[in-house]
Amino acid sequence: MRNHQIRKTIYTIAGLIFILNVLSSISAAQEFEFQNTVVAGGSDKFVEVQHVVIRGSNFDIGKKIGDLAKIDGASIPSSGNQILNRAKREYLEKNYPVHVDRMKGLAAAFGLNFNNDSYDFSHLFQKQMARPGCSVTFYPASSTETGHNILSRNYDFITGDLTGRKPKGDRLAMMARPFILEIYPDEGYSSLSICAFDYLGGVLDGINSEGLAVSILAEEESGNKVGREPGNEVGLHELMSMRYLLDNCKNVMEAKQALLTLKHYYSFIPCHYIIADRSGKSFIFEFSPARNRNYIIDGNGPQCVTNHLVSLHPKIEDFPETGLNWSMRRYKKLEETIRTKKKFSIDEITAINYSVAVPPNKSGHPQAAPVRTLWYAQYDLEDLTLQVKFYLGEKPDPENEKKVILEYSPFKVFKLIL
Numbered sequence: 001m002r003n004h005q006i007r008k009t010i011y012t013i014a015g016l017i018f019i020l021n022v023l024s025s026i027s028a029a030q031e032f033e034f035q036n037t038v039v040a041g042g043s044d045k046f047v048e049v050q051h052v053v054i055r056g057s058n059f060d061i062g063k064k065i066g067d068l069a070k071i072d073g074a075s076i077p078s079s080g081n082q083i084l085n086r087a088k089r090e091y092l093e094k095n096y097p098v099h100v101d102r103m104k105g106l107a108a109a110f111g112l113n114f115n116n117d118s119y120d121f122s123h124l125f126q127k128q129m130a131r132p133g134c135s136v137t138f139y140p141a142s143s144t145e146t147g148h149n150i151l152s153r154n155y156d157f158i159t160g161d162l163t164g165r166k167p168k169g170d171r172l173a174m175m176a177r178p179f180i181l182e183i184y185p186d187e188g189y190s191s192l193s194i195c196a197f198d199y200l201g202g203v204l205d206g207i208n209s210e211g212l213a214v215s216i217l218a219e220e221e222s223g224n225k226v227g228r229e230p231g232n233e234v235g236l237h238e239l240m241s242m243r244y245l246l247d248n249c250k251n252v253m254e255a256k257q258a259l260l261t262l263k264h265y266y267s268f269i270p271c272h273y274i275i276a277d278r279s280g281k282s283f284i285f286e287f288s289p290a291r292n293r294n295y296i297i298d299g300n301g302p303q304c305v306t307n308h309l310v311s312l313h314p315k316i317e318d319f320p321e322t323g324l325n326w327s328m329r330r331y332k333k334l335e336e337t338i339r340t341k342k343k344f345s346i347d348e349i350t351a352i353n354y355s356v357a358v359p360p361n362k363s364g365h366p367q368a369a370p371v372r373t374l375w376y377a378q379y380d381l382e383d384l385t386l387q388v389k390f391y392l393g394e395k396p397d398p399e400n401e402k403k404v405i406l407e408y409s410p411f412k413v414f415k416l417i418l
Helices: 002-031 058-071 082-095 097-109 221-226 240-248 252-261 326-337 346-354
Strands: 033-041 048-056 133-139 150-158 179-185 191-195 203-208 213-218 271-276 282-287 294-298 303-305 371-380 385-396 404-408 412-415
Touching: 033 385, 048 058, 058 097, 058 179, 082 097, 097 240, 133 213, 133 271, 133 326, 133 346, 150 203, 150 213, 150 346, 191 240, 191 385, 203 240, 203 371, 213 240, 240 252, 240 271, 252 271, 252 282, 252 294, 271 303, 282 303, 303 326, 346 371
Parallel strands: 048 179
Antiparallel strands: 033 048, 133 150, 133 303, 150 371, 179 191, 191 203, 203 213, 213 271, 271 282, 282 294, 371 385, 385 404, 385 412
16 A cells, blocks of 8 residues: 555656646747847848847757848858867857857758857858958946936948948848847847847847947957957957857946957958946956057047057047047037036037048049948847837938938837847
8 A cells, every 4th residue: 555655746746847847838939939020121221131039048049040040141161270160169158158059050050060160150251351440439327417327339331242342233232131139038138239241249239137238349459550460369359359249248347357368350351349237337458569468448438449559549638739630620529519518418519429420421422432430329238129220321412513312221229128
């Protein structure tokens, strides 16, 4: 009788475990969500911007990103450098496990073995590269009329194809397919970001569920001083560092420690970053031209950054009296404007960035593609929102043959839903 009771108890426990596993599987399946919507532009405009929402495991997120990349015609070529691929994977397994799960999903999307060292699954680049120039200002809550922390960003970039010319035929411009990625992973913080270049880790600006905002800008001085030496190394490339911060850091302090600890390389151009959080703190993170030192420049009230090294030129009073380059002219105008008053309205914040946007000058050569401000983005760190408009194209200005009329999408607002 006693043995019968024991067996009955075991069967009951086993049954409960089975039911819980089934319910867990059903729950996990119900939690997965995927949406993909065109939110700006279209096939007849300069850009076609997709808003991609993925809720699920990091493996699911990586797999869905891989599926989207395949639709765009992307592929993962095999590499002869198996030692490097293995070293990169092992580094990420130790330092960035969230990304590794997405790498596994990416491999699955392409039907490849994640452990095959002939492939590098750490990134998947779009077939487009060029030098972006941008202007970003962070306004702490103490300096805004709404009492919210705001990151205000212009993204300036060439409107051409890989040759720098206006696209012809079915050739796309390099920035024709940016996408807004909104992810809710099972591990790591949720985030909302504007992405390009690298499907898996190509964050250009974004915000996470903890109110940490990030933005990347090209840094032009290092290349001018010591030359450019892009590479494919162990560690995180210039855009992936931004994805890491969104996934793992909840405030400025954690972001500083992460950036100082991580191993960095750049795959195309040297860059620097501005990071801000809900407490109103912000900082700029830079590398020395020789990449032998790191610099952290803390904000004190509103903080701006353009495309030169702030660590080498900390004060506008010390700028050259003549011959300022485009980056320094924008920085000087921003810095002087944000010191004119104690509090700014949202309209004033927007107008300040407009004042340093790329002017609507006609291209000097009929085949050359001009640089334009491709989007203006405003992140609210309290509401966890992104308000953004995108460049759609241009037409001649009938009143001025040296100017054009720029067309932008209406502002769209996106919000992290937690």
